[in-house]
Amino acid sequence: MASPDVIVVGLGTAGASTCLALARQGVAVRGIDAFAPPHSHGSHHGLSRSIRRAYLEGSVYVPMVLRAWEQWRRLERDTGQELLVTTGNLTVGPADGTAVSGFLASARAYAIPHESLTAAEVNRRWPQLSVPPGLVAGLETEAGILHAERCIAALLDQARRAGAVLQVNERVRRWQAGRHGIRVTTDRGVYEAARLLLAAGARNSGLLGLVSNPLSTRRVAVHWIDPPPGDDFRYGVLPVNFWQLPPEEDSASQGFREFYCLPQLPSGAGVKVAAHNNLAVCDPDQPQPLITAHERSACDAFLKTCLPGLVRQPARNAVCFYTQTPDGDFWLGSLPEQPDVLICALAGHGFKFAPVLGEILADLLTDRRPAYDLSRSAVDRFDRER
Ligand SMILES: Cc1cc2nc3c(=O)[nH]c(=O)nc-3n(C[C@H](O)[C@H](O)[C@H](O)COP(=O)(O)OP(=O)(O)OC[C@H]3O[C@@H](n4cnc5c(N)ncnc54)[C@H](O)[C@@H]3O)c2cc1C
Structure with a gap:
């Protein structure tokens, strides 16, 4: 067999979908993963991921998420599986905070069906929620939840069917650019290709080989909380809810505290609650405590204020990783030099x-121009700032 044109390191979220897109274009692609995705050692586990189109992080993301939504539906048709369920998405925060104003700007710019709500209106409609006075909310009525592991398995299955060569339980140790392309060394062999994609998620930093690396791996302690009896916390009844809260009065921090809650899916695993910022830096290859005292008290304070019905309910914890950039935008493209x-x-x-x-x-790996504005994801943006 001829050498693949592209090697993709990591077969999680980005790697699986890139292998599928390349294989559909007829490009020879080899994907390699240290584990066997879907798995719980990276960033794609935990049953559910929210999908919303009124994108509070910036309107520039909306055309991308509109296309993604369409393609998730295509993947459902191609595989005959349910991947995306709708339950609505509520963004709560101060009217002048980045979350609610970003949500409304995107919703209005792209005519995404939405409602603006006061704290009292939210509390009346969903008595499970307790929005503090002074905050407001935006509801995207058609947003939803993706079945995370099922999505990864479906992407990999379709990639394999389209012709991608996928190798699992094989860790990439290093890569080297040479005269005949890129040489990739794993714990099982050596492979060559014209192009390489590093899609190793939380472990990208270890493979970058850059002197100035803007990425930091952060731990997210996920709380799986058994709701009280009844349907109040079930998807279809409760929207996904994202909260941007002012700092606590006695806190030294000036920044907003951000949390989210995903309603219970039919799998019955519980209501999923996690912090979205103020996350600790960690090494994903070191053993991680399931929860720290700080993470527990931050979550308890959030629940007490915003979801009081979940306080003192039985809960379990799990750890997942964010690969953070300094500004919270993606980092996509060729490495410097x-x-x-x-x-x-x-x-x-x-x-x-x-x-x-x-x-x-x-597209980037095959010298085509992507149809989206990627300026906020530019690889050289942190160098330009220095
Ligand atoms: C708790 C939590 C909740 C989240 N909620 C949402 C949400 O609601 N909505 C949303 O859109 N996003 C959400 N995210 C973010 C989203 O899940 C991640 O941005 C995304 O999964 C990252 O994809 P990735 O491909 O970079 O990493 P991954 O999906 O983790 O894939 C990386 C792959 O690389 C492999 N790998 C690592 N090192 C090597 C190596 N040396 N050799 C070979 N393979 C290697 C790993 O095994 C892994 O399979 C959430 C993340 C977390 C942690």
Whole structure:
């Protein structure tokens, strides 16, 4: 068999979808993963991921997420599986905070069906929620939840069927650019290709080989909480809810505290609650405590204020990783001075975009111009700031 044109390191969210997009274009692609995705050692586990189109992080993401939504639906048709369920998405925060104003700007710019609500209106409609006075909310009525592991398995299955060569339980140790392309060394062999994509998620930093690396791996302690009896916390009844809260009065921090809650799916695993910022830096290859005292008390304080019905309910914890950039935007494109080596880092909000990211990365890897504004994801933006 001829050497693949592209090697993709990591077969999680970005890697699986890029292998699928490349294989659909007829490009020879070899994907390699240290584990066997879907798995719980990276960033794509935990049953559910929210997908919303009124994108509070910036209107520039909306065309991408609109395409992703379409492609998730295509993947459902191609595989005959349910991947995306709708339950609505509520963004809560101060009227002048970045979350609610970003949500409304995107919703209005792209005529995405939405409602603006006061704290009292939210509390009346969903008595499970307790929005503090002074905050407001935006509801995207058609947003939803992706079945995370099922999505990864479906992307990999379709990639394999389209002709991608996928190798699992094989760790990439290093890569080297040479005269005949890129040489990749794993714990099982050596492979060569014209182009390389580093889609190793939380472990990208270890493979970058850059002196100035803007990525930091952060731990997210996920709380799985058994709701009280009844349907109040079930998807279809409760929207996904994202909260941007002012700092606590006695806190030294001046910044907003951000949390989210995903309603219970039919799997019955519980209501999923996690912090979205103020996350600790960690080494994903070191053993991680399931929860620290700080993470527990931050979550308890959030629940007490915003979801009081979940306080003192039985709960379990799990750890997942964000690969953070300094500004929270993606980091996509060729490495400095290595045009044939591309990086993809998703800053803790990339899952929903997977199918479109696959198309974008496949375009970049085959010298095509992606159809989206990627200026906020530029690889050299942190160098320019220095
Ligand atoms: C708790 C939590 C909740 C989230 N919620 C949402 C949400 O609601 N909506 C949303 O859109 N996003 C959400 N995200 C973010 C989203 O899940 C991530 O941005 C996305 O999954 C990252 O994809 P990735 O491809 O970079 O990493 P991954 O999907 O983790 O894939 C990386 C792959 O690389 C492999 N790998 C690593 N090192 C090597 C190596 N040396 N050799 C070979 N393979 C290697 C790993 O095994 C892994 O399979 C959430 C993340 C977390 C942690």
